[in-house]
Amino acid sequence: MIDFSGKRGLVLGVGNQRSIAWAIVEQLHELGAELGLTYLTEPKGRFEANVRKLGDKVGASIIQECDVGNDDSIKQLIKTTEKEWGELDFLVHSLAFADYDDLNRPYSETSRIGFMKAHEISTFSLLPLSNGVAPMMCKRGGGSILSISFIGAVLAVPNYNVMGSAKAALEASTRYLARELGPENIRANNISAGAIRTLSSSGIKNFSEMLRVAGEHSAMLRTVTQAEVGKTAAFLLSDVSSGITGQTVYVDCGYSIMAN
Numbered sequence: 490m491i492d493f494s495g496k497r498g499l500v501l502g503v504g505n506q507r508s509i510a511w512a513i514v515e516q517l518h519e520l521g522a523e524l525g526l527t528y529l530t531e532p533k534g535r536f537e538a539n540v541r542k543l544g545d546k547v548g549a550s551i552i553q554e555c556d557v558g559n560d561d562s563i564k565q566l567i568k569t570t571e572k573e574w575g576e577l578d579f580l581v582h583s584l585a586f587a588d589y590d591d592l593n594r595p596y597s598e599t600s601r602i603g604f605m606k607a608h609e610i611s612t613f614s615l616l617p618l619s620n621g622v623a624p625m626m627c628k629r630g631g632g633s634i635l636s637i638s639f640i641g642a643v644l645a646v647p648n649y650n651v652m653g654s655a656k657a658a659l660e661a662s663t664r665y666l667a668r669e670l671g672p673e674n675i676r677a678n679n680i681s682a683g684a685i686r687t688l689s690s691s692g693i694k695n696f697s698e699m700l701r702v703a704g705e706h707s708a709m710l711r712t713v714t715q716a717e718v719g720k721t722a723a724f725l726l727s728d729v730s731s732g733i734t735g736q737t738v739y740v741d742c743g744y745s746i747m748a749n
């Protein structure tokens with residue numbers, strides 16, 4: 490039922506092969522989407538190399554640097570997309586950042602700058618990106634915006650700290666974007682993914698314990714895979730979910746519904 494033939498979209502957040510965004514890209518490509526990918530430049534250039542490798546594999550028509558902490562970088566991405574495509578159908582925001590020290594100290598000791606940085610990169614960035622792509626989605630008669638959240642948005646998860654408040658704000662922002670853009674037939678949703686071992690999650694203290702608990706205490710007695718998040722992403726980005734907006738959909742093997 491899900492067919493992305495003739496559909497175009499941007500995916501931000503591929504870092505390496507373990508990235509949730511990587512699996513989302515593979516899934517969307519399999520379903521026929523035309524893709525634009527971005528990478529964050531870091532000293533060793535590994536993200537760029539990984540994104541270019543994935544881009545080659547899926548025939549990405551846009552591959553561009555985008556640091557969402559920089560307004561000009563976001564503007565440049567929107568400009569390139571307008572020039573190359575003019576119109577687009579979806580946007581995937583699968584990225585987050587918190588300084589390691591801030592993540593790993595008691596929540597009340599989070600630094601002012603660390604709090605702002607985590608919320609700026611992980612949450613605020615969705616606003617200018619949505620604002621930039623909305624006119625191009627309007628030309629298509631609508632579109633779908635997707636971000637990736639975590640249960641730490643609504644429950645106090647050990648060691649998730651400043652990312653918890655950033656994810657809570659991400660989910661709230663999604664509802665406000667859904668309200669703002671709904672009249673244009675542009676939808677905005679979140680996937681709340683279960684714990685998965687990735688580069689980002691390795692920065693959370695005792696993440697192995699979080700994974701163990703998620704596996705043992707989920708309804709399905711296992712943790713979720715990147716590919717499973719990718720499949721739900723395709724659903725939420727496609728017309729098959731045309732009546733769903735402003736929602737957070739849990740893809741966590743039923744961890745969130747258990748009263749342990």
Ligand SMILES: NC(=O)c1ccc[n+]([C@@H]2O[C@H](COP(=O)([O-])OP(=O)(O)OC[C@H]3O[C@@H](n4cnc5c(N)ncnc54)[C@H](O)[C@@H]3O)[C@@H](O)[C@H]2O)c1
Binds near residue numbers: 536610
């Ligand atoms: N892994 C998990 O257990 C889990 C669970 C729920 C939600 N999530 C969320 O999924 C999303 C993807 O994370 P992941 O687990 O795939 O890890 P990941 O490390 O593979 O991806 C995070 C991405 O964020 C990007 N990023 C960081 N700062 C950036 C900036 N300034 N500009 C542009 N990009 C930037 C990195 O380049 C990286 O590609 C994040 O929002 C994360 O919070 C992860």
